[in-house]
Amino acid sequence: MDTSTQNITTQPVPPPADAEQKRAARGATRPGDRIFLGLSRGSGIFLLVIMAAIAVFLTLRAANAISKDEGNFLTTFDWNPTANPPVFGIAVLAFGTVVSSIIAMAIAVPVSVGIALFITHYAPRKLGGPIAYVIDLLAAVPSIVYGLWGALFLVPHMDGLYGWLDDYLGWTGIFEWQGGAARSLFTVGILLAVMILPIITNVSREVFRQVPQMHEEAALALGATRWEVIRMAVLPFGRSGIISASMLGLGRALGETMAVAMVLSPSFDITASLLDPGGGTFAQNIASKFNEATEIGRDALIASGLxxxxxxxxxxxxxxxIIARRKEFSGANA
Amino acid sequence: MSNATLSGKRPSSLRGATLPKWFPWAVAAGSIALGLGISAAAGLDSSIQWALIAALLFVLGSYGIAARVEGPRQAKDRVATSLVWVAFILAVAPLASLIYETIKRGVKVLDGYFLSHSMGIIADSEPGGGIYHAILGTLEQVGLATLISVPIGVLTAIYLVEYGRGKLAKAVTFFVDVMTGIPSIVAGLFILSLWIITLGMGYSGFAGSMALTILMLPVVVRSTEEMLKLVPNELREASLALGVPKWRTILKVVLPTAIGGITTGVMLAVARIAGETAPVLLLVWVTPLINSNPFKDPQASLPVYIYLQYANSGGQGPGYDRAWAAALVLIAFIMILNLAARGIARWKAPKTGR
Structure with a gap:
């Protein structure tokens, strides 16, 4: 055997084939294999190049913008890159992004874990499958449709809840409501929660499904109630899965653009109350300011995108x- | 039921008292009635409020009664059960409302005329017009993105599964994962700074497809990788043992075995990018006219059309109806893709030994 068959020597080597087959194999093996390996490795490298290019190009434009910024890029409460001198900062955007994501997570994580438990442990067998299927489908609804729904259905329907929060929790200052349209960070948080529910549910469900049957049965045999089984066997096993599912949801909430842009009425100051319109998020700001942006304006938006x-x-x-630490579970199908 | 009556008559020494099976339903009905009553008495008119009151009453009620009859452990179990049910209903309500509203408001102007005309001579405030230009734009942009990302994605997955060892493969795997999480607006900004600012190209459908490619690639790689891993090793070994070169083994044995799953993955990826708005808005710009050339001049697309009709209509009038109708078309398109993809997955599932 010569070098042409080297790559199959690790496999069980077949008895020498007849001459014609051997010739065919030799003829095809070397260049074909080399080209194919080159192509597939090239694609992998191309992917890495894209990632590097994203970082490089965004940094270049961002550096250009920040060097012209007369305000402090991190702490300025203003976005006016077209002014002379240009003044802009991400303080309000960072605040809005973090606050809306925290609200979304606070609502979505417990509810999604609840739904995942419902599908795997509570729902009747016949119901569990279809429900999981429907939630899978909902993960595919585009964000623009969520935005439309949020702006035209959710916002008008929030008034009652807002009034209520204002009546009973208004004294905290956080839930004070002046009576304007409900286009605030709080509504955005709720909308984001609805949007990331499906993904967190799907990943947590996969984890709960992998809890060893033996653990649950052992707990049941010791006389545990269903809740005790979940608390002692299911949740400890699924903890890292829930965390990584939440992080995936958080990543989506942080970068959500159109739905936020359609629901929020933005402004460049921070109000103490979450219920008053105002604030902004990184992605929303890019989408809504892009129309009127000049060159320096675009660069400033790219800086915030970075x-x-x-x-x-x-x-x-x-x-x-976190997922990699538990190799047997892969979030790939999320 | 029989349990309850039995234990009512003669308490078993092994089993504590149990509430009958209809207990949760009774508490649920009771708390909904009470919630409605309280809202009516207090003059609250929002459905969110009475639902919240009812949910709270349900949880507290079942805990109180169960704690008295069955003991604290069972009561906690019941609370957990009711919380899980409440979570489920809480989540399903908005999602169901989303679908319901879209269908209800979307069918108003949706007809053949709407699907086959553009907005060329129609102002946003006038009735009439349609989404033909937007459908055309979306199909071309998504089609181009698919054409670019499928070969690269599938080849990358082949590299990872069939060849990948060592540091390069690990790096690719990690960055594919990271790439999955790139916000669509960031992908848009990247192409903007590379293609439009640095290279000085104009807005076009192709610029949009490049951003969509970045969003689609990791999904294709991931799903193809999963599918290739499902192909049994025996098939590869049998082929190699017959003296077939490795690249022919991959092309003729591995890929055909996994083709159903790969198709499913690609279709799901297409469904995901078809609804992307932000990068398209940044890179393709907008036009009310039909432009069938994706390489030159702005194009329309369905998601951006929805956004513009919404933004320019202020929430009422003909633009508002068109936004909902276009949303319905977009959802229908994506759902059909999804269902078809899952159908293919079931129909052509790889025949593994599992």
Whole structure:
């Protein structure tokens, strides 16, 4: 055997084939294999190049904008890159992004874990499958449709809840409501919660399904109630899965653009009350300011996009590391 | 039921008292009635409020009664059960409302005329017009993105599964994961700074497809990888043992075995990018006219059309109806893709030994 068959020597070597087959094999093996390996490795490298290019180009434009910024890019409460001198900062955007994502997570994580438990442990067998299927489908509804629904259905229907929160929790200052349209960070948080529910549910469901049957049966045999089984066997097993599912949801909430842009009425100051219109998020600001942006304006928006990129990279990287630690579960199908 | 009556008559020493099976339903009905009553008495008119009151009453009620009859552990179990049910209903309500509203408001102007005409001579405030230009734009942009990302994605997956060892493969795997999480607006900004600002190209459908490619690639890689991993090793070994070169083994044995799953993955990825708005808005710009050339001049697309009709109509009038109708068309398109993809997955599932 010569070098042409090297790559199959690790496999059980067949008895020498007849001359014609051997010739065919030799003729096809070397260049074909080399080209194919080159192509597929090239695609992999191309992917890495894209990631690097994203970082490089965003940084270049962002550096250009930040060098012209007369305000402090991190702490200025204003977005006026077209002024002379240009003044803009991401303080309000960072605040809005973080607050709306926290609200979304606070609502979506417990509810999604609840639905995942419902599908795997509570629902009748015949119902569980179809429900999981429907929630899978809902993960595919585009964000523009959520935005439309949020702006034209959710916002008008929030008034009652807002009035209520104002009556009973208004004294905290956080839930004070002046009576304007409900286009606030709080409504955005609720809408984001609805949007990330399906993804968190799907990933948690996969984890709960992998809890070893033996653990649950052992707990049941000791006389545990269903809740005790979940608390002692299911949740400890699924903890890291829930965390990484939440991080994936968080990544999506942080970068959500159109739905936020359609629901929020933005402004460049921070109000103490979550119920008053105002504030903004990174992605929303880019989408709504892009129309009127000049060159420096575009660069400024790209700079804020870079910040968003870094934040989502960190969140997603953390989620993936947690998943990787438990190799048997892959979030790939999310 | 029989349990309850039995234990009522003669308490078993092994089993504590149990509430009958209809107990949760009774509490649920009771708390809904009470919630409605309280809202009516207090003059609250929002459905969210009475639902919240009813949910609270339900949880507290079942805990109180169960704690008295069955003991604290069972009561906690009942609370957990009711919380899980409440979570489920809480989540399903908005999602069901989303679908319901879209269908209800979307069918108003949706007809053959709407699907086959553009907005060329119609102002946003006038009735009439349609989404033909937007459908055309979306199909072309998504089609181009698919054409670019499927070969690259599938080849990358082949590299990872069939060849990948060592640091490069690990790096690719990690960055594919990270790429999945890139916000669509960031992908748009990247193409903007590369293609439009640095290279000085104009807005076009192709610029949009490049951003969509970035969003689609990781999904294609991931799903193809999962499918290739499902192909049994025996098939590869049998083929290699017959002296077939590795690349022919991959092309003729591995890929055909997994083709159903790969198709499913691609269709799901297409469904995901078809609804992307932000990068298209940034890169393709907008036009009310039909432009069938994706390489030159702005194009329309369905998601951006929805956004513009919404933004320019202020929530009422003909633009508002068109926004809902276009949303219905978009959802229908994506759902059909999804269902077809899952159908193919079931029909052509790889025949593994599992």
């Amino acid at each position: 910040v968003l990129f870094v934040i989502t990279l960190l969140v997603n990287g953390a989620a993936r590391l």
